[in-house]
Amino acid sequence: xxxxxxxxxxxxxxxxxxxxxxxxxxxxITCVLGPNGAGKTTLxxxxxxxxxxxxxxxxxxxxxxxxxxxxxxxxxxxxLVPENRLVFPDMTVRDNLVAGAYTRLARERGEAMADLDRxxxxxxxLKERAALNAGTLSGGEQQMLAVxxxxxxxxxxxxxxxxxxxxxxxxxxxxxxxxxxxxEAGTTILLVEQNAHMALTVAHHxxxxxxxxxxxxxxxxxxxxxxxxxxxxxxxxxG
Amino acid sequence: MADFLQNCLDGIxxxxxxxxxxxxxTLIFGVLRRLNLSYGPSIMAGVFAGxxxxxxxxxxxxxxxxxxxxxxxxxxAYIERLCFWAIRKDMxxxxxxxSFVIWMQIEEGVTLLFPDRTYAFPGILADSVVEFGPFFxxxxxxxxLAIAALAVLGLLAxxxxxxxxxxxxxxxxxxxxxxxxxxNTGLVTLLAFACASALGGLAGFLIAAGDQQITPLFGLWAxxxxxxxxxxxxxxxxxxxxxxxxxxxxVEANALWYLGVETRDxxxxxxLFAVLTFRPGGLMGQAALMARRAAESRV
Ligand SMILES: Nc1ncnc2c1ncn2[C@@H]1O[C@H](COP(=O)(O)OP(=O)(O)OP(=O)(O)O)[C@@H](O)[C@H]1O
Ligand SMILES: [Mg+2]
Numbered sequence: 001x002x003x004x005x006x007x008x009x010x011x012x013x014x015x016x017x018x019x020x021x022x023x024x025x026x027x028x029i030t031c032v033l034g035p036n037g038a039g040k041t042t043l044x045x046x047x048x049x050x051x052x053x054x055x056x057x058x059x060x061x062x063x064x065x066x067x068x069x070x071x072x073x074x075x076x077x078x079x080l081v082p083e084n085r086l087v088f089p090d091m092t093v094r095d096n097l098v099a100g101a102y103t104r105l106a107r108e109r110g111e112a113m114a115d116l117d118r119x120x121x122x123x124x125x126l127k128e129r130a131a132l133n134a135g136t137l138s139g140g141e142q143q144m145l146a147v148x149x150x151x152x153x154x155x156x157x158x159x160x161x162x163x164x165x166x167x168x169x170x171x172x173x174x175x176x177x178x179x180x181x182x183x184e185a186g187t188t189i190l191l192v193e194q195n196a197h198m199a200l201t202v203a204h205h206x207x208x209x210x211x212x213x214x215x216x217x218x219x220x221x222x223x224x225x226x227x228x229x230x231x232x233x234x235x236x237x238x239g
Numbered sequence: 240m241a242d243f244l245q246n247c248l249d250g251i252x253x254x255x256x257x258x259x260x261x262x263x264x265t266l267i268f269g270v271l272r273r274l275n276l277s278y279g280p281s282i283m284a285g286v287f288a289g290x291x292x293x294x295x296x297x298x299x300x301x302x303x304x305x306x307x308x309x310x311x312x313x314x315x316a317y318i319e320r321l322c323f324w325a326i327r328k329d330m331x332x333x334x335x336x337x338s339f340v341i342w343m344q345i346e347e348g349v350t351l352l353f354p355d356r357t358y359a360f361p362g363i364l365a366d367s368v369v370e371f372g373p374f375f376x377x378x379x380x381x382x383x384l385a386i387a388a389l390a391v392l393g394l395l396a397x398x399x400x401x402x403x404x405x406x407x408x409x410x411x412x413x414x415x416x417x418x419x420x421x422x423n424t425g426l427v428t429l430l431a432f433a434c435a436s437a438l439g440g441l442a443g444f445l446i447a448a449g450d451q452q453i454t455p456l457f458g459l460w461a462x463x464x465x466x467x468x469x470x471x472x473x474x475x476x477x478x479x480x481x482x483x484x485x486x487x488x489x490v491e492a493n494a495l496w497y498l499g500v501e502t503r504d505x506x507x508x509x510x511l512f513a514v515l516t517f518r519p520g521g522l523m524g525q526a527a528l529m530a531r532r533a534a535e536s537r538v
Contacts, residue, residue, distance in 0.1 A: 050418055074421030086416040088409055099409045103421035105402045153421060 001026035001188050002047070002078075002157055007056035009039075009046045016042040018212035019056065022190075024157070029179065029189045031199045033233060034209035040192040041083050043209065044159045047190075048080040049073035060157070074103050079155035083162055083192075085146040089135030093126055096134050096145055100152030112152065119148045140171035147178060157188040164195050176202055196233035200224070245374050246492040252380035254488020255387035256449075259442035260465030261472060261480035262394060263435035269411040269475040270431045273331045277318045277338040279462030280345040281436055282443040285311025286453050287349050289444060290358045300448070303361055307447075308440035314345065315436025319429055328414070342458065349455050362451040383445045390441055391481060397434070398477065407431050411475065439465075467511050473524020482522055486510075 002024035009017040016039045024030045034040050045051045047058050049070035057066045060076055068076070088096050097119055098105070101112035120127035123144050129137060134145055143163060150158060160179070164172040172195070180202050183189050193199040199206070206223045208216035216226060223229055260282075267275045288310025292298040298306065322337040364378035398404035406427045409417040414424050443461065447453045468487045472479025487507060494506035514522060 048419065050415070069423070070418040071421045071423045074419075080419050082416070082419055086413060086419060088412040088416060090412055091408060095405065095408070099405055099417070099420050099422070102402070102406060102409070105405075149420065 001061060002190065003057075003059040004043070004047065005057050005059070007043070007046060007058065008054045009042050009051050010054050011042075016212055017046065017053070017056075020209070020212070020214055022207055022214065024188060024190050025205070026188050027183070027186065028204040029183050029191060029202050030205045030207070031191045031193055031203035032207045032209055033193060033196055033199065033229075034215075035232075036194075037211075038209040039212040040209055041161055042212075044080060044161050044190070044192060047073075048078060048159060050080075071103060074153050074155075077154070077156040079150035079153040079158055081146050081150045081158065081160045081163060083165070085139075085142045087134040087137075087142050087145050087149070090133055092131055093134055093137070093145060094130045096149055097126070097152050100149035101154075103153060115152060115154065119151065123148050140167050140174075143167060143171070143175060144178075147175075151182075155187065157190065158182065159190045159192075161192045162194060163191070164193065164198060172198060196229070241373055242496060243493065246496045247489045248374055248376055249380070250489030250492030251485055252376060252384050252488070253492065254468075254485035255384045256442050256446050256484070257464050257468040257487050258481045258484025259387050259390060259438050259445075260461055261468035261484045262391065262477065263439040263442070264465045264469040265472075265475055265477060265480040266394075266407075266431055266435040266438070268469070270407060270428050271323055271334075273323060273334045274466075275318060275322070275338050276335060276462060277322070277342045277345065278315075278435070278439060278465060279460065280342045280458030281314040281318055282311050282439040282461045283453075283455060283458035284314040284345055284349055285309070285436075285440040286360070286443040286447045286457060287353055287358070287455075289447065290353075290360055290453060293359070293361050300361055300363060304441070304444045307444040308437050311440030311443060312433050312436045315432055315439070316429065317341075319432040323428070323432075324425065342462075346455055346458060353455070357452045357454050360447040360451055360453050363445075363448045377449070379449045383449060386441070386445060390438060394434070394438065395477065403427070403430065467507060470511055470521060471514050473521025476521065476523040479521055479523030486522075 004020055004022040007017050007020040008015065020043060022032070032040050032043065042051065046053050049068050049072065052067050057064060059065065060078060063076070065073055065076060088099060091099065097116055101115065104112045120130065125141055126145060126148055129141065134142065137145060147163070163175050167175065176198050179189060179191065191199065191203060200220055203220060205219055206216070207214055208229060216223070216229060218226070264278055267278065285307045289303040289307035292306035293303050318338060318341055322334050322341055326334045326337060362379060363382050367378040368375050369378050369381055398407060406417065406422045409420060409422055410424050410427050417424055439461070443457070464487065468483040469480055470483070471486055472481070472483030490510055491503050491507055494503045498506065
């Protein structure tokens with residue numbers, strides 16, 4: 001569904017991605033693991049049109065979207081749940097969600113508003129807080145909001161950047177059950193995680209990114225057996 | 240006491256114009272987080288477009304107003320493309336300095352086209368006065384107040400009731416998150432700039448119509464007053480811009496009456512200094528500043 005080939009992305013002179021090939025099959029949860037600074041966020045931001053790649057290509061549902069604007073990528077059906085949430089702190093929870101549907105407001109406003117109600121049903125905590133400013137929410141609630149805001153674009157493919165970062169274990173479990181539920185409802189997911197144990201419980205396929213390159217590519221079974229990954233991510237200490 | 244109230248009335252009338260100028264500044268600062276020093280000169284250019292229409296075609300008030308607004312919007316868009324779109328977002332100082340350079344360019348350009356010191360501008364309801372018991376107000380001031388109030392309500396409706404306004408707020412709060420949500424931030428910024436210039440053009444028209452004459456120095460004056468009023472209220476705050484404008488107007492009017500014209504501007508600067516010392520975020524910006532800090536510490 002989503003094919004990334006030979007992707008190179010720079011920050012000035014620094015090459016953060018040095019030729020990345022990743023394939024995300026439809027209906028699956030694909031997970032990208034990797035140490036800090038490996039280029040995981042850079043990869044997602046390049047796919048989402050927030051960064052322009054220097055070389056390589058991104059293909060979505062057979063169409064070339066390399067270098068497309070973020071607005072165009074959203075319209076094609078890809079949504080990003082960014083690292084550190086990035087909600088609009090001084091806007092109400094409701095307005096945050098409506099802003100998520102921005103690309104749809106002109107043409108399918110009614111449908112977008114129906115989705116808003118559906119979102120409130122699925123995330124009751126957001127309904128309770130609908131009129132509050134998003135900046136007053138707890139970290140976990142902000143993460144729910146970031147996920148719900150991305151869903152408001154009605155994506156067929158969801159990119160999630162470390163959704164468990166900084167959350168309490170109970171909330172992490174909730175986030176992962178939402179990921180599984182979304183996937184079962186048909187959304188393709190590309191998940192970036194450092195929490196390999198949790199990722200193992202949901203993902204169908206793994207990539208390991210290291211210093212801007214893919215260092216491993218395999219299914220969960222192969223990953224659990226890989227020695228390097230064993231030591232770095234699934235160490236007996238429990239990670 | 241009667242003097243004081245009369246001064247406040249006069250102050251509110253001119254303060255309404257300051258508020259419009261501050262609103263334009265705050266809208267631009269809100270979406271860009273960068274200062275546009277050339278805001279006043281773009282309005283000045285618009286006012287000269289109005290004068291040109293008046294002199295060349297003997298245009299009526301409405302046409303002059305439209306010419307003024309269009310002139311301000313066109314020059315505003317020119318500034319946006321040059322100083323803000325073409326310059327990297329993280330280079331706020333480069334943008335500010337280049338907006339200063341463009342200021343000089345606009346002033347030179349206008350002076351070349353209009354070499355005299357002052358030019359005539361058509362007045363609104365010139366010379367007539369409205370009385371409220373012991374108090375009175377020039378009819379042109381009253382018109383200014385009414386039009387400014389309508390413009391503020393219109394702006395609030397635009398920002399809080401429309402899709403475009405939602406996008407403007409999203410870009411102001413977090414441009415990256417706005418892009419994630421699929422907002423075309425470049426277009427929204429240009430349009431917000433155009434709205435700010437249109438507001439400025441309206442303010443310029445009202446002020447020039449009150450004075451019935453203009454000079455190229457109007458640009459400096461407009462940047463000064465708008466900037467001070469915005470800083471008083473809080474950068475990026477819409478209610479702050481209105482409050483800052485009205486406060487500056489009333490303080491100036493009273494300083495002028497009680498202390499004289501030499502002291503008037505001094506008092507205005509001291510007021511700004513006091514506000515910035517005790518409430519660095521401005522009168523209305525402080526709460527937003529604190530809320531944002533608290534929110535950031537929670538993430
Ligand atoms: N805005 C930036 N300017 C310059 N260099 C950057 C920028 N953002 C990231 N980098 C560099 O690019 C490389 C990849 O960063 P990236 O954020 O993609 O890593 P990551 O895998 O997401 O890390 P983390 O797990 O910490 O989120 C790092 O070396 C980082 O220092
Ligand atoms: Mg990252």
